[in-house]
Amino acid sequence: MTVVLVLVxxxxxxxxxxxxxxxxxxxxxxxxxxxxxxxxxxxxxxxGALSGxxxxxxxxxxxxxxxxxxxxxxxxxxxxxxxxxxAERGAYFYAVxxxxxxxxxxxxxxxxxxxxxxxxxx
Numbered sequence: 396m397t398v399v400l401v402l403v404x405x406x407x408x409x410x411x412x413x414x415x416x417x418x419x420x421x422x423x424x425x426x427x428x429x430x431x432x433x434x435x436x437x438x439x440x441x442x443g444a445l446s447g448x449x450x451x452x453x454x455x456x457x458x459x460x461x462x463x464x465x466x467x468x469x470x471x472x473x474x475x476x477x478x479x480x481x482a483e484r485g486a487y488f489y490a491v492x493x494x495x496x497x498x499x500x501x502x503x504x505x506x507x508x509x510x511x512x513x514x515x516x517x
Contacts (some may be wrong), residue, residue: 404463
């Protein structure tokens with residue numbers, strides 16, 4: 396049953412990742428990978444909130460949303476690839492900013508949503 400929940404969550408998260416990435420990136424005329432940043436920040440917020448819910452959230456629901464949905468929505472590999480591509484193009488400022496902003500904003504998003512949900516539930 397766990398595998399089915401991961402598959403269902405992933406089947407929702409993966410296409411949503413593509414649609415959000417395209418919608419955001421198509422509105423920006425920049426080398427910076429705004430679409431990937433957006434999906435990763437959404438994933439950090441959701442996963443932080445799910446973690447903040449703690450025992451109030453059932454294990455199967457966490458598997459569906461945390462592992463399946465967030466796992467398919469977010470993308471470390473694309474983040475890494477886009478950072479390398481920026482550096483290869485000589486866009487070193489964008490490459491460094493991609494790393495700094497993605498990591499720091501991701502941690503802030505996850506901790507903030509964790510704390511907010513934990514305070515409401517706990």
